[in-house]
Amino acid sequence: MTGKERYKRQITFEGIGEAGQKKLSEARVCIIGTGALGTIIANSLCRSGVGFLRLVDRDYIEETNLQRQTLFTEWDASENRPKAIAAADHLSKVNSEVQIEPIVDDANASNIERLIKDADLILDGVDNFETRFLINEACHKHKIRWIYGGAAASGGATMNFLQEDDAPCFRCLMPEMPEPGAYPTCNTAGVVNPITGIIASYETAEALKILTGAESVSRRYLAVDVWDNLSEYIDIEKNPDCPVCAHRRYETLDSPFSSYAAALCGQDSWQIVPENRRAADFDALSARLGRLGEVKTSKFLLRFRGDGVSFKLFPDGRAMIDEVKDEVAARKIYAEYIGQ
Template sequence: MRVVFMRNDYEASLAKLIERYRRQIVLKEIGLEKQVKLSSSRIVIIGCGANGSSIAELLVRAGVGYIRLIDRDFVEEKDLHRVRLYTEKDSYRATPKALALAEKLREINSSATIEAVVDNVSGDNVLNYVKDVDLIIDGSDNLELRFLINEASVETGIPWIMMGVERWFGMVKFIKPGSTACLRCFMKEPSTRTINVCEVFGVVNIAPALTTSIGASLVLKYLLGLEVESDLIMVNGLKLTIDKIHVNRLNDCPVCVKKEYRFLGKPSGDINIYCGVDAIEIKPSKEQFINLEHAVEKLRNMNVKRIADNIVFLETSGLKIMLFTDGKMVIYGTIDVEQAKKIYSEIMMKLMD
């Protein structure tokens, strides 16, 4: 009897899948078998800003079965002009981007498994986040993070899609270790000075829209087992042109040939500056557990609210702060380390009162 039940159950879910994706399944490049393959595919999107959010929507609608979303920031009003899916309510509530996006994706496709992680991806945690997926997607706006993803991809052998946008322009590349040029084959690593400059460029929302449509095409082709071009694809949203540039592998590439990693494995410090968003992350010097119910009570004069199981949000001195159960704090609106350290100590003192 059990076998009959499982068979009926399987047939019912297959019938549902055929109904939902019939206009994809009818395509000769897809068909039922590959649509089922998509539903068992696993991806991670690192960064849930304009690129991450937009490509996530396309992929969850197309039927990708498992999506892990990682982002360290919350939704702000200044994001809304270019970041798809987020709303004024998300910015008013200061919802972490990964959680806001996960909620929207689950509403779009309840069959997909969506995992949301609020964290800063760094040299000492990136492998944990990428090791069990089929493809890594770069949704970051951060050059150092792209080089870290590149090294993690080479180390694990898992391919990745690089995407970058600026003003009206975007670039996309599929990178498969051992087969295509890696990021380091055609781009020099940023200098320490560049990493610390934290430049912010303007961007029009059509740049991520165009760029992520191309990125999603590469993702789907890879997951469907179709041929994927490895050219660097440049899209110009002002002139409305798309150019493909072939890039060769470097014979002596320090990353994909020599496996000399500059970012992977590098421990993140106790104090980290987040580029582009003017924020400082401070970790406790020893392991901690913060009872957040207790924290909400103790910090009640600081507009405190619980925004996730492991995070409370609060405001003090005109700055917005995320406090995590492990004692980590991210202080937004400043890159003044001394000011951030002072605020960290003050809040910790209040919690110990």
């Protein structure tokens, strides 16, 4: 299969043409979060012939993801495969010309700069504002353009952050990070798949425009609600006192990294990331935990269920603790079953 034939329809489109297609083939894009938004973005950019895609996701696939996360199958869910790996496997069969790098990890202050530094563009598929604050700061620091996208219930929003001198950054749009619990979650608000498809498609369209140098790149905030039949474009001004884009203070990025816990959107789960990341000894843990309940291991994770406790442990020591109400309960299980 020749590239020229594959991309014939979009090369014919005057907005892209031969020159635009060449730029796409040379572009490097990092998609952080390969859930509902990220799978649609990755699918479209892969089919469009973006030369390099880095797919970053900390999570594994569950049955409840299948309603909207378009690259995954029932088998992926039954095996609890990591999202980044499953997405990369699928896309490598769609377009073998694209170089795809899956990364199963949490994007956090210790690794975000490494994840984004060699990319031309970052696309947001994450489910929390903490990571978006980090992406915003890292992208501003390294002058890398990024596209925000978020969706819940029947509504969503997207905006480009282009690192232009007079343009706002995400912190101008959202001056303070909401406290955990201070905004609805996927659990409480739900989500219908047309809105994730629409927001992801807008993000993809803006990505294609940015990467090909189109003049029509949007500089406005777009909110859409598919149940209320509305699309609203809003102007966002740069905050002259913004800590990030006015004063270059990167408070989230520069905060010392330590062990932390995070509630996972759409699940009754908490992620525990230990301060010292080191390879988990699956064999030793399997032998110990096997006396307490059912243990299944693959090269991607160890699953434990028993004694009223359920969790998944990744090879780097990161764990997802299921069916717990709060961080304290999650940390207790981590300490008792996995160890410090």
